[in-house]
Amino acid sequence: MSAVRDGARQVMAWLHGWSGLLLGWMLFVMCLGGTLSVFKPEIGRWMRPETTATADRAAALTASSGWLGRNAPNSFGWYLTLPNERMNTVEATYDPGTGFVYRALDPVTGAPAPRETLGGEFFYRLHFELQLPFPWGRLLASLAAMVLLLGLITGIIAHRRIFKDFFTFRPAKGQRSWLDGHNALGVLALPFHIMISFTGLLTLATLNMPWAISANYGNDMAAMFQALQPGQVDRPAAGRPAPLAPLAPMLREAERRFGGQPVGRVTIAHPGDAAATVTMFRDDARQIAYAAGAVSFDGTSGRVLADFTENRPALRTYGVAYGLHLARFAPLATRWLYFLCGAMLSLAVASGMVLWVVKRRERAPLSLGNRIVERLNAGVLAGVPIGCVAFLLANRLLPLGAIDRAGAEVSAALWTAVVALVLGAVLPPKRSWPLLMTILALGCAAAAMPGGAFADRVQTGVSAVLLAAAVGTGWLAWKQWRRPAPALRRRAGTQPA
Amino acid sequence: MGAHLRRGWGYRANIAVRAVAGSLGAYLVAACFAAAAARTLPLPRLDAVIPATMLAFLVAPVATIWAFLAPGPLRALGGILAAAALLAGIAWVAGMPTR
Numbered sequence: 195m196s197a198v199r200d201g202a203r204q205v206m207a208w209l210h211g212w213s214g215l216l217l218g219w220m221l222f223v224m225c226l227g228g229t230l231s232v233f234k235p236e237i238g239r240w241m242r243p244e245t246t247a248t249a250d251r252a253a254a255l256t257a258s259s260g261w262l263g264r265n266a267p268n269s270f271g272w273y274l275t276l277p278n279e280r281m282n283t284v285e286a287t288y289d290p291g292t293g294f295v296y297r298a299l300d301p302v303t304g305a306p307a308p309r310e311t312l313g314g315e316f317f318y319r320l321h322f323e324l325q326l327p328f329p330w331g332r333l334l335a336s337l338a339a340m341v342l343l344l345g346l347i348t349g350i351i352a353h354r355r356i357f358k359d360f361f362t363f364r365p366a367k368g369q370r371s372w373l374d375g376h377n378a379l380g381v382l383a384l385p386f387h388i389m390i391s392f393t394g395l396l397t398l399a400t401l402n403m404p405w406a407i408s409a410n411y412g413n414d415m416a417a418m419f420q421a422l423q424p425g426q427v428d429r430p431a432a433g434r435p436a437p438l439a440p441l442a443p444m445l446r447e448a449e450r451r452f453g454g455q456p457v458g459r460v461t462i463a464h465p466g467d468a469a470a471t472v473t474m475f476r477d478d479a480r481q482i483a484y485a486a487g488a489v490s491f492d493g494t495s496g497r498v499l500a501d502f503t504e505n506r507p508a509l510r511t512y513g514v515a516y517g518l519h520l521a522r523f524a525p526l527a528t529r530w531l532y533f534l535c536g537a538m539l540s541l542a543v544a545s546g547m548v549l550w551v552v553k554r555r556e557r558a559p560l561s562l563g564n565r566i567v568e569r570l571n572a573g574v575l576a577g578v579p580i581g582c583v584a585f586l587l588a589n590r591l592l593p594l595g596a597i598d599r600a601g602a603e604v605s606a607a608l609w610t611a612v613v614a615l616v617l618g619a620v621l622p623p624k625r626s627w628p629l630l631m632t633i634l635a636l637g638c639a640a641a642a643m644p645g646g647a648f649a650d651r652v653q654t655g656v657s658a659v660l661l662a663a664a665v666g667t668g669w670l671a672w673k674q675w676r677r678p679a680p681a682l683r684r685r686a687g688t689q690p691a
Numbered sequence: 692m693g694a695h696l697r698r699g700w701g702y703r704a705n706i707a708v709r710a711v712a713g714s715l716g717a718y719l720v721a722a723c724f725a726a727a728a729a730r731t732l733p734l735p736r737l738d739a740v741i742p743a744t745m746l747a748f749l750v751a752p753v754a755t756i757w758a759f760l761a762p763g764p765l766r767a768l769g770g771i772l773a774a775a776a777l778l779a780g781i782a783w784v785a786g787m788p789t790r
Contacts, residue, residue, distance in 0.1 A: 202760055205759050205760060206756070208759075209755075209759050340748075340751060340752070343748070344751075344752040344756075347756065348756065392749075399744050399748075403721070403722070403744050403748065405722040405725040405729075405747070406725035406726060406728065406739070406740040406747065407740050407744075409725070409726035409729045409730050409743075409782055410736040410737070410739065410740055410788055411736070412787060421737040422737065506737075506738055507738075508734060508737075508738035508739070509737070509741060511741060512741045
């Protein structure tokens with residue numbers, strides 16, 4: 195009667211299944227968003243095909259801060275990511291007087307790119323904020339990450355023969371095939387899955403596990419953040435206006451202090467104020483560690499206020515763990531490995547959700563709860579990718595000057611996903627799955643095609659991935675139209691009319 | 692769980708108690724562990740926060756698993772609460788570091 199008597203392995207399998215069921219759909223959204231975020235800069239470039247100008251870091255910083263000075267002078271701060279080998283624009287978060295916005299700025303003119311879009315930032319935010327307001331999205335994402343880590347551990351314990359299972363695949367055998375596929379996807383990239391869930395939890399640790407911090411600092415979070423990044427000076431505004439000193443000399447000074455390594459991110463706090471502070475962070479692409487060094491300048495005089503390179507072993511460990519999750523350090527081949535492992539994790543989660551239903555369907559007619567799960571599976575597992583494709587299509591189809599164009603792209607993604615969810619809910623799964631997979635395949639193909647799709651290497655790369663996704667999902671759709679799964683036929687045969 | 696299991700109220704109560712112990716309880720144990728480790732590790736107070744937090748993320752799933760493997764639901768809940776109390780006690784005795 196108790197869950198325990200069945201032996202530890204069955205208990206683990208039970209825990210794996212139930213905890214996965216509760217947060218599986220959310221995990222799927224996170225895994226998909228995270229996987230796409232590996233190529234966040236490239237997706238951003240694909241989504242702004244008109245903006246092809248390039249400039250060096252100093253010129254881009256001067257141009258963008260000039261534009262921001264004219265158009266967002268009262269922003270609390272300007273948060274900039276400078277161009278690098280992967281991204282030609284300046285990514286800026288600032289407040290033009292209507293609340294903070296994110297825009298890609300042209301590196302030559304400093305003005306926002308004409309095709310106003312969140313670009314890859316949409317998938318990046320979806321990955322850990324789930325389109326929910328702060329802090330709820332991040333808290334839910336933390337919960338899902340904890341369940342993912344638990345699911346990986348219980349999944350390993352539940353396995354008797356982890357090595358042998360990896361080489362076992364029994365195709366076209368209903369439950370067995372789904373189980374074999376789920377196992378292979380989980381086991382093949384297991385070290386990646388464990389690393390990414392653990393480091394993912396760590397990136398949100400100040401929110402989801404703040405108890406070590408409060409044990410040692412009480413409520414004095416400012417002291418903690420000061421100790422965490424001594425290179426970043428945080429001081430209040432003076433309330434007196436004063437012009438910002440030229441930023442290019444500060445950039446050169448910071449790069450000299452980084453031993454010739456480039457600056458990646460620049461924060462300008464209280465621009466236009468006498469106490470303006472400029473902080474330059476070492477580029478995250480030059481070492482695994484995130485935020486490995488920083489130099490702060492007085493914004494009006496250009497004088498160095500603080501200079502810090504992280505050498506404390508514990509904090510370097512944290513920086514490396516953080517950097518391993520963000521993968522900004524990763525050269526192209528490693529990025530592809532992250533992308534493939536992330537795709538495998540997304541598919542492991544998706545196949546686990548399907549397996550839950552298939553396993554129960556083969557034993558007996560599904561209960562009401564499991565029929566709901568079955569329909570939600572179609573709606574979420576096919577519908578969320580359809581929403582992502584709608585985002586890309588909206589980027590190509592919405593007119594350039596449209597009001598709140600970036601927001602309209604996001605709305606297109608969300609409403610398309612909602613329609614797919616409704617289709618999944620109202621249609622029987624053997625109709626909704628092939629229909630939604632067909633829509634997904636056509637959507638991928640359509641998004642790959644319009645204007646400028648193959649203009650350069652990045653445009654070609656993103657479009658080629660979309661076409662590959664179209665072929666893959668199209669093949670699945672074709673198989674589903676042609677021949678429903680054996681279990682479906684069997685069940686249809688035993689069901690009363 | 693196999694269909695051979697009887698799904699009576701006893702079973703449901705068992706699962707409910709273990710679920711509470713394994714979710715909220717496991718997080719409580721991890722939180723108390725983080726606080727205790729941060730205060731007792733022989734490191735400067737910021738440095739100590741890092742291994743304490745990292746290990747807490749491993750303590751949580753171990754506590755969850757234990758809550759479902761313990762001999763009985765009340766034993767699971769009691770064990771979780773005892774572990775949390777012990778760790779909270781260590782953190783309290785150690786006190787907040789000043790440097």
